[in-house]
Amino acid sequence: NLLSLSNKRGPDHQQIFKIDGQLQLGFNRLSIRDLSDNGNQPYHSPNRLFDFVFNGEIYNCEALISKFKLDTTKFRSTSDTEVIAHLLEKTSIETIAKALNGMYAIAIYDRRLKTISLLRDFASIKPLFYGLHAGGIVFASQFNQVYKHPLIKSQLAVNPQSLKEYFAIGYMQAPNTIYKRIYQVDPGAIINYSVAEHKITAQNCVQYTYKKNCIAAETDTTSVMEGDKILNEVIQRQLISDVPTATFLSGGIDSPIITAIASKQKQDIESFTVKVADEAINESEIANHYAKHLGVKNSVAEFENPDVINLIDEHFKAYPEPFGDYSSLPTYQICKLASKKFKVMLSGDGGDELFWGYPRFYNTLNHANWFTLPRFTRKVVAYFQRKSGKEISYGIDSSSIGEWVLGQQSHNKLKVVDTFFKSTTSITKELKALYHYTGTSKSIELMQWLRWNEFYGHMQRVLIKVDRASMGNSLEVRVPLLDKESIEFAFSIAPDLNNENPKYVLKKLMQRYFPESLINKKKMGFTIDIETILKKHCKDDFYRLLKSDKIVGKEILNMQSIEEYVDAYFSNVHSNSWGIWIIYSYLKWSDIHH
Numbered sequence: 001n002l003l004s005l006s007n008k009r010g011p012d013h014q015q016i017f018k019i020d021g022q023l024q025l026g027f028n029r030l031s032i033r034d035l036s037d038n039g040n041q042p043y044h045s046p047n048r049l050f051d052f053v054f055n056g057e058i059y060n061c062e063a064l065i066s067k068f069k070l071d072t073t074k075f076r077s078t079s080d081t082e083v084i085a086h087l088l089e090k091t092s093i094e095t096i097a098k099a100l101n102g103m104y105a106i107a108i109y110d111r112r113l114k115t116i117s118l119l120r121d122f123a124s125i126k127p128l129f130y131g132l133h134a135g136g137i138v139f140a141s142q143f144n145q146v147y148k149h150p151l152i153k154s155q156l157a158v159n160p161q162s163l164k165e166y167f168a169i170g171y172m173q174a175p176n177t178i179y180k181r182i183y184q185v186d187p188g189a190i191i192n193y194s195v196a197e198h199k200i201t202a203q204n205c206v207q208y209t210y211k212k213n214c215i216a217a218e219t220d221t222t223s224v225m226e227g228d229k230i231l232n233e234v235i236q237r238q239l240i241s242d243v244p245t246a247t248f249l250s251g252g253i254d255s256p257i258i259t260a261i262a263s264k265q266k267q268d269i270e271s272f273t274v275k276v277a278d279e280a281i282n283e284s285e286i287a288n289h290y291a292k293h294l295g296v297k298n299s300v301a302e303f304e305n306p307d308v309i310n311l312i313d314e315h316f317k318a319y320p321e322p323f324g325d326y327s328s329l330p331t332y333q334i335c336k337l338a339s340k341k342f343k344v345m346l347s348g349d350g351g352d353e354l355f356w357g358y359p360r361f362y363n364t365l366n367h368a369n370w371f372t373l374p375r376f377t378r379k380v381v382a383y384f385q386r387k388s389g390k391e392i393s394y395g396i397d398s399s400s401i402g403e404w405v406l407g408q409q410s411h412n413k414l415k416v417v418d419t420f421f422k423s424t425t426s427i428t429k430e431l432k433a434l435y436h437y438t439g440t441s442k443s444i445e446l447m448q449w450l451r452w453n454e455f456y457g458h459m460q461r462v463l464i465k466v467d468r469a470s471m472g473n474s475l476e477v478r479v480p481l482l483d484k485e486s487i488e489f490a491f492s493i494a495p496d497l498n499n500e501n502p503k504y505v506l507k508k509l510m511q512r513y514f515p516e517s518l519i520n521k522k523k524m525g526f527t528i529d530i531e532t533i534l535k536k537h538c539k540d541d542f543y544r545l546l547k548s549d550k551i552v553g554k555e556i557l558n559m560q561s562i563e564e565y566v567d568a569y570f571s572n573v574h575s576n577s578w579g580i581w582i583i584y585s586y587l588k589w590s591d592i593h594h
Helices: 002-006 061-067 080-090 093-099 143-147 160-169 221-238 254-265 284-294 305-310 312-317 328-338 359-372 375-387 401-409 414-418 429-434 444-456 458-471 484-492 504-513 530-546 559-570 577-592
Strands: 013-019 023-029 050-058 102-110 115-120 129-133 136-140 182-184 189-194 199-204 245-248 270-276 297-303 344-346 476-478
Touching: 002 023, 002 143, 023 050, 023 102, 050 080, 061 080, 080 093, 080 102, 093 115, 093 189, 115 136, 129 143, 136 143, 143 182, 160 414, 160 577, 221 254, 221 484, 221 504, 245 254, 245 328, 254 284, 254 344, 254 504, 270 284, 270 328, 284 297, 297 328, 305 312, 305 328, 305 530, 312 328, 312 577, 328 458, 359 375, 359 401, 359 444, 401 444, 444 458, 444 484, 458 476, 530 559, 530 577, 559 577
Parallel strands: 245 270, 245 344, 270 297, 344 476
Antiparallel strands: 013 023, 050 102, 102 115, 115 189, 129 136, 129 182, 189 199
């Protein structure tokens, strides 16, 4: 039963439907809205012409009911699943996809047309995989549910291009996976499959693009006011739940704003903070001050590195695809601790990506004019400027800004990864397109492109991390800053290039909810000592795995080169802990999930 592989994603009810003798739909339910059996899935439209399964949350149900004039007297539940069921009788699947606001993965079977439609939310908060074989299609929320299906398993072949990308960036970038003929639905896309014709068509329904200029600047007073108004409306919608709900609360900016607004909307809202031993990154005291100011009950959980070490294998079981971001370890533990008391959490993910919060945004911007010079000239001029004491990033040696940005996201450089393969392997055309930028100078357009690139690139890794860690503990994490309205607002404003104040709008919002004396000015981050974990606790396991016969793709990999790179790390020849963790994670995935 492949459905059992995802029972942590939905432990409250399990059901399988067989339809038309050629389709099987199965669903594991995590009950959040309408806890009765009326909310169980798979689900039918009232006229029984559509069957579907739906993972996630739809936040604009009331607006959809009004817009499409749905007759609520005919509803048999108060779940958002019910709204989708009635929409299917009213309008097209494409119209529904464009109208939905939420986080979702939906599979719909049309009994008349004999078609299956796969829909994924516009930020790809929720995962959706599918595999093709001679006899049909297999789709699921988890990668291993697809590649372990008997029809797919019999034809598995590693895609060298995608595997190369994994070893560089540490995750699988949609629409590809490391296997040929297994894919991810792109953010905001629909995949249509005709059963009769055994044919796939894809359409992009909700996609965000970057603009050379925007009407409003982030520093405009109206931008701050609009951002405040939108977030208040978004959080009010996202607090709808029939189970205990709380917020993650750090000492930063994003989650305190969300907690502040949520505390206005829901008087008994609680928050959850993690305390770490390292005072340099411990935000719990600051978070407690924020909670006290808001009058919010704050739970503080002690976080210790030894606890993480004991959870390593359990953590890897929650990641059914190769995933190499070591911050998944503390994220998993945080979710495990939070799930003991809550079932739904609001997080601040997306703020850094949408509001230019990372230092690399402005570092790239301030080096952009170098790319107006020929590459050779750049290198020569930069050489002499460095000799005179100026700090010039070596990223300007790249052939383009896009290549440099990809290099910043690659924790194993592509030239190093090349040695991991027996034959020369390029990256996929989709990744090339994501990091293709033709501009050559400091401009608003560059900052807009960088944000767009982060949204469809780096942020996807963050969302994978949080989704797998939370759902591995039967915990739902909602992301107000990635609500459709929040995203559209962010993409409507432009940075003030003279300001260079990261997250300007969110910082101004912070000042609306907290006194200046309370606000933490230092970006601390949350991390762990991955070098110690690797060298002290994982070394023996690492070398055991390197000799394993279970390594996926071993036939195309140069294992000697990989082992030499690992040896160099443990011998202190290089200190690329993140890059080594990516390799270790792949070996663990091969070992645990095969």
